[in-house]
Amino acid sequence: MRTTITLNDKIFKALRIRAAESGETVSAVVESAIKEQILEDLNDLQTVKERENEPAIDFKTFVKELKADGLL
Numbered sequence: 001m002r003t004t005i006t007l008n009d010k011i012f013k014a015l016r017i018r019a020a021e022s023g024e025t026v027s028a029v030v031e032s033a034i035k036e037q038i039l040e041d042l043n044d045l046q047t048v049k050e051r052e053n054e055p056a057i058d059f060k061t062f063v064k065e066l067k068a069d070g071l072l
Contacts, residue, residue, distance in 0.1 A: 005030075 007015070019026045057065075066072040 015026055015029060019029045022029065024032075063072065
């Protein structure tokens, strides 16, 4: 499938350099990056699902615990 995206000039230059250095096409580098991001998102969603029943703790309480444990 063909599509059009708009990129910052410097980002596109970095993308072209990355593609040239790796011997891949710009399209292949973009597709690979998108696949990696999707897999990372899926992993994050799985982790959230696994932890959904954990008790919540507010930041101030957590910082107090870290201080009490000598970690801060």
